[in-house]
Amino acid sequence: MTYSIETDVCVIGAGHAGCEAALACSRLGFRTVIFTMNVDSIAMMPCNPHIGGSSKGHLVREIDALGGEMAKNIDKTFIQSKMLNVSKGPAVHSLRTQADKAEYSKSMRQILENQENLIIRQAEVTDLLTQFDLEDDGPAEKEASGKAAAEKPRIVGVRINTGTVYRCRAVIICTGTYLNARCLVGESITETGPGGMQRSTWLKDAMNRLGIPLRRFKTGTPARMDGRTLDYSKMKIQPGDPVVVPFSYSTDPADVQIEQVPCWLTYTNEETHEIIRRNLDRSPIYAGIIEGTGPRYCPSIEDKVVKFSEKNRHHVFIEPEGRYTNEVYIDGMSSSMPDDVQQQMYRTVPGLENCVIVKNAYAIEYDCINANQLKLSLETKAVDGLFCAGQFNGSSGYEEAAAQGLIAGINAANMLRGRDPLILKRSEAYIGVLIDDLVTKDNREPYRMMTSRAEYRLLLRQDNADLRLRKYGYEAGLITQKQYEYVCEKEEKIREEINRLKKVRIGAAAANQEILQSLGSAPLKTACSIAELICRPELSYEKTALLDPDRPSLSRDVAEQVEINIRYEGYIDRQKKQVDQFEKLEHRRIPDWIDYDDVGSLRNEARQKLKQFMPSSIGQASRISGVTPADVTVLLIYLEKKRGRG
Amino acid sequence: MNQLYPDNIRVDRAQNDTIAAIATASAAAGIGIVRVSGPDAIGICEKFYENARGIHDLKEHASNTISYGFIADEDGNRMDEVMVSLFRAPHSYTTEDTVEINSHGGRYLLDRILELVLRGGARLAEPGEFTKRAFLGGRIDLSRAEAVMDLISSQNDFAHKTALAQLSGRVSEKVRDLRSSILYEMAFIESAIDDPDTYASDLEGYPDKLDGICGQLLDEMESLLEIGEKGAVLKEGIRTAIIGRPNAGKSSLLNYLAGNERAIVTEIAGTTRDTLEESVRIGSVQLCLTDTAGIRDTEDRVEKIGIERARAAVNQSELVLYLIDASEGITREDRDIALFLKQWKKDIPSVRRCIILLNKSDLPPVTDTDSVHSFFTDADAVLSCSLRTGEGADELGRKIEEMYRAGELQQQNEVMLTSARHREAVREACGSLSLVRQSIALGMSEDFFAIDLMNAYASLGRITGEAVEDDLVEEIFSKFCMGK
DSSP states (O other): OOOEEEOSEEEEOOSHHHHHHHHHHHHTTOOEEEEESOGGGTTOOOSOSEEEOTTHHHHHHHHHHHTOSHHHHHHHHEEEEEEETTTSOGGGOEEEEEEOHHHHHHHHHHHHHTOTTEEEEEOOEEEEEETTTSTTTOHHHHGGGGGTTTSOOBEEEEEETTSOEEEOSEEEEOOTTOBTOEEEETTEEEOOOGGGOOOBOTHHHHHHHTTOOEEEEEEEEOOEEEGGGSOGGGSEEEOOOSSOOOSSTTSOGGGGOOOOOOEEEEEOOHHHHHHHHHTGGGSTTTTTOOOSBOOTTSOOHHHHHHHTTTOSOOEEEEEESOSSOOEEEEETOOOOOOHHHHHHHHHTSTTOTTOOEEEOOEEEEEEEEOGGGBOTTSBBSSSBTEEEOGGGGTBOSHHHHHHHHHHHHHHHHHHHTTOOOOOOOTTTOHHHHHHHHHHHSOOOSOBOOOGGGOTTTTTSOGGGHHHHHHHHHHHHTSSOHHHHHHHHHHHHHHHHHHHHHHHOEEOOOHHHHHHHHHTTOOOOSSOEEHHHHHTSTTOOTTGGGGGOTTOOOOOHHHHHHHHHHHHTHHHHHHHHHHHHHHHHHHTSBOOTTOOGGGSTTOOHHHHHHHHHHOOSBHHHHHTSTTOOHHHHHHHHHHHHHHHHHO | OOSSSOGGGGGGOOTTSOEEEEOSSOTTSSSEEEEEESTTHHHHHHHHEEOTTSOOOGGGOOTTEEEEEEEEOTTOOEEEEEEEEEEOTTSSTTSSOEEEEEEOSOHHHHHHHHHHHHHTTOEEOOTTHHHHHHHHTTSSOGGGHHHHHHHHHHHHHHHHHHHHHHSOHHHHHHHHHHHHHHHHHHHHHHHHHHOHHHHGGGGTTHHHHHHHHHHHHHHHHHHHHHHHHTSOOOBOSEEEEEEESTTSSHHHHHHHHHHSTTOOOEEEEOSSTTOEEEEEEETTEEEEEEOHHHHHHHHOOSSSOOHHHHHHHHHTOSEEEEEEETTTOOOHHHHHHHHHHHHHHHHSTTTOEEEEEEEOTTSOOSOOHHHHHHHOTTOSEEEEOOTTTOTTTHHHHHHHHHHHHTTSSOOOOBOOSOSHHHHHHHHHHHHHHHHHHHHHHTTOOHHHHHHHHHHHHHHHHHHHTOOOTTHHHHHHHHHSOOOO
């Protein structure tokens, strides 16, 4: 007799995706069980020690705006923080923090442990159960047997390694890099997950049985060293910002002004490269032992040396793994070379001459899916109630994983509540771009977020994530009424102030000219609005205060929005127009019942691609490679025709 | 289709804009029609249409009328005598306000009229778009939807094919060059933004550099347009490149061909300002020679072969005359050239020909025609000669004539950007690059440049039919070493 436990949602994996997914579901009132191979690996950061960075910082802010946990947790556990690209436009400012890895993981575990409706369970999930598996097990499923052949599979539970069944209505798979993983250090291959953790294996068979094929990706990580053995006098210090900006909108900025830990910069040299070149035949990638596809944005030092042979040095950043450990992370030198080669090559780097390696650099291969098999809600097309998130979907990065986990969690809950899924548009959020790219494109390597992937990035800034997304978090139920009202008021204040600044005109009076002169700005020839003055490169909202005696006292975040919106108005308006065009296509839904074989005139390639991807809107269809504008027009007319008949 | 501005969005542009296109199929027809449809159709056409007394009165014309008059450009110069039909909504094919300009002019004039209308505020219709509007306006009933879809599909294929046919290899090469320059700059900016720890310092002084690059690209695009405007500065002749290692005898061959009694030499300033082309007649065959020899003489005294420079000339040619020094034999550089030529021929095998000249037959040879043939199997002919003594040189002329008569060599008229669609795309790209320069002048930061660079890139891509896809991300990874 099978022992079975009743719940609502099962989350498989407790990495960054799993944590967000489980928190979202349990916070929305659903009984949730989160399974992990080892409770000590909850929210583990097995690769780099940072959260945020270019475009990833945007994701963290968006997660926060929607009611996720990542931003709050890193605000509590960071040891260094830096706003990147501050000399560039506001769209590419990005916050990056160095995390105290152990603290981050510990703090997240506490949050999970204390979350109502959430149970943490250390176990390996070995099977995914649909109504067909439990036919004779419960009355609710019995009626299904009659029409089993035509019926779509629906998740009803999972089985774990002890044989126990957890009955549930939704499952979210977040296995990260654990599924069938193997780690390679030269000739030494171990069948483990990241950081020596036990890997999972059984789920592969379950996926096969459900008709969801898997594929193999790889990634890599550099060595960890004993920081006491490094000579920092040969490196350049990389401090954090003097004033730290928190990630979360709920964090009091005063709480993040802590004592920070520096990073260090050094470089590889020809000697390093020579050692690598001489030993290339011993690298599993170049020797052909690794089958998985690796990411180009995170190349191993071997790849850098081979593909960019004209560069005689590469950057190496030494980053602390935490405040209370001597371990440091050797950023920029990930590798899968054998241990002896690693020992030699690291020691050629200035400052690393006497380094002692704690953990070797390694490459890791793992099973994941092609996210083309998902809907934009992150539910699989093949099985109702089965959601997937994180690195399992072919992405990379903690932030990308967390973002998907949050959306999958909200959408699992929405399904259980009978609501429409939350689908963020490319014009609304980096998360929208991330998921649309994963689901709609043919990705051949782990997908990393980049600001250049966001076509409307001028609108999707890290400074306005709350204005863009709080309402969705509120509608989902993860943002309180108070938080939401705060954003509504903020929006109103911004609007009022912009209107006022456009109206208030100042004349060419002597007093004004004098102020302008003191600010290093040209005198006025005729009267003009304050808004026009703010647009002058040498002036700003703050600097024009003297010319604007009636200015209301506004908070820093409101003033920031006012300034950005006035200063970049021309560019922002142009992007808004493009968004209007874009959204027209996005709003043209393609119904589920469409039969592409019935659409005459489609070119064969387009027909195949459309059948494969089953896009949910004309906009999504137009982004599939191999679907031409003419195909889209044909499709539009077909839908028009059907509508006319209906 | 992910980057800044997806091209596909053009498909479903607002129904309320005004579209225009040449509605008659072929240039051979006696009368051609430019059709303009949409809410501004009448207003736009009124700007350019005047009646016999020179009055712009189109707005007062009644629906379903046809009138005699003239088309004049913005400066009031009359371009053509026309008949103009006017249909007010909903009494037209598309159910929108529609104007049809009937001209006796050939393709050239029709194109000029279409361009006027586009400059006046219409946009170029997509293939099948008039029909699509007729359908969406309820003019065509649902039972014919299938036919409409077929029509759009086939018209699109046709438009694509004709657009490609109108693109000479030379123009598409040029457009690809422009695009790859733009793409590189975008990737440069993006890599610096994405990985500021490594690349941020590279941006010092970059805006000035980019301003220069944009200026240069604008010059090149404007000269493309200019040549297009003139309709057809037809470059008569078979495009011919002379290549070979230094001292193989390239200059001698040029002098020989140019100095030949039967040759008429003229100089035509090239489309790109730094090349000089010479038109040479050999018997009944006109050759348009690209002078790669000159480039070498001024700069590349070093032993390095000017393969990069020769490459550009070769890519634009139908015929390559490849000189090998018989007294030195086949060198490593020759192997590089051979590999390159093999690929070049493979790209368009139907029109590309290569003749190898084994020069300096008067000196003690280290190789002969047979071994050259086996070394370079793609050669259409291998001839032995001495350009110094003249021995065997006439054989080249005879061979070229023979190939020409056999239809092996085809004279391709150089028609640059004759299609209004292409010119519109280049003009859009110019507009975008001007906006980049404006942003630079305003002191904006680099990430703002990327927006308009991407627009320029997408516009030019419409000429060669290349979508934006993931080009930028690909370029970033292939040209810049990303990732810490």
